Amino acid sequence: MGNDGGSIPKRRELVREAARLPTASELKATALESLTHAWTTCPLSDAPLDFSNTVSDWRGRLYNYESVLQCLMPSSSETPIPETQEAEFSRTGIKSLKDVVKLKITTKRDEKGREFAACPVSLKELGAAAKSVYIVPCGHVFAEVTMKEISDTEKQCPECSSSFEDRDVIAILPTDEAEVEKLAKRIEELKTLGLAHNLKKDKSASKKKRKAEDAKENKGNDEQKEKDKNGIASRINNPMTASLTAKVLAEQEERAKRRKIADGYKRSEAVR
Ligand SMILES: [Zn+2]
Numbered sequence: 150m151g152n153d154g155g156s157i158p159k160r161r162e163l164v165r166e167a168a169r170l171p172t173a174s175e176l177k178a179t180a181l182e183s184l185t186h187a188w189t190t191c192p193l194s195d196a197p198l199d200f201s202n203t204v205s206d207w208r209g210r211l212y213n214y215e216s217v218l219q220c221l222m223p224s225s226s227e228t229p230i231p232e233t234q235e236a237e238f239s240r241t242g243i244k245s246l247k248d249v250v251k252l253k254i255t256t257k258r259d260e261k262g263r264e265f266a267a268c269p270v271s272l273k274e275l276g277a278a279a280k281s282v283y284i285v286p287c288g289h290v291f292a293e294v295t296m297k298e299i300s301d302t303e304k305q306c307p308e309c310s311s312s313f314e315d316r317d318v319i320a321i322l323p324t325d326e327a328e329v330e331k332l333a334k335r336i337e338e339l340k341t342l343g344l345a346h347n348l349k350k351d352k353s354a355s356k357k358k359r360k361a362e363d364a365k366e367n368k369g370n371d372e373q374k375e376k377d378k379n380g381i382a383s384r385i386n387n388p389m390t391a392s393l394t395a396k397v398l399a400e401q402e403e404r405a406k407r408r409k410i411a412d413g414y415k416r417s418e419a420v421r
Pocket of ligand 1: 287308
């Protein structure tokens with residue numbers, strides 16, 4: 150047609166092309182591409198992941214800490230948060246800072262000066278090509294093979310020597326069905342224990358239990374809260390992030406206080 154040397158595909162050819170399933174290697178390439186993207190980009194802000202300021206949720210997904218803070222405290226952000234970001238954030242299920250763990254990622258530079266995440270023990274590059282895990286609550290990140298080599302009796306973080314449970318080794322951006330399932334089971338188990346992803350007490354999760362234990366735990370909680378605050382603040386060196394964190398923590402505390410007052414009111418009503 151048109152003598153231009155091109156040809157218009159016939160319907161039969163078009164149908165054949167559309168119906169063709171992607172080959173295994175094409176599928177693999179797409180999966181690797183999206184995994185690489187998830188390892189390098191914050192899904193909330195679409196900004197490059199900052200390995201010195203990365204957090205992860207119970208699913209092993211990675212976010213920039215700042216983006217999570219901004220979504221938790223939209224009012225404190227100077228620029229309004231785009232709707233797409235808000236929608237993406239609500240899909241994550243992150244409700245408080247307890248739902249994420251700050252990661253401690255070792256970074257190295259190659260000869261070209263490119264910075265990459267590395268396993269502090271094996272020095273392997275971490276990312277889409279190497280399965281990686283992190284430990285809750287300390288947040289240290291390792292290659293999966295490194296963690297497998299740790300003997301069953303030790304169960305201590307190779308970096309900070311804090312002990313941990315098997316359950317709390319979180320696969321980063323897992324692609325295996327079994328790994329995803331394991332993480333889902335873990336968070337269910339934690340919920341029944343009244344714990345959040347970071348293993349801190351999740352007050353909203355076990356209301357009944359909380360009421361029973363409220364009275365005797367109040368003192369300890371306050372002490373723990375003080376410790377948490379100091380702990381988080383001391384790990385943040387960026388002043389903007391630090392002040393935002395303080396705001397989020399203050400807001401969470403305020404909310405908890407209001408809830409406590411409301412609960413107390415309800416209880417005294419019941420007595421009357
Ligand atoms: Zn550690």
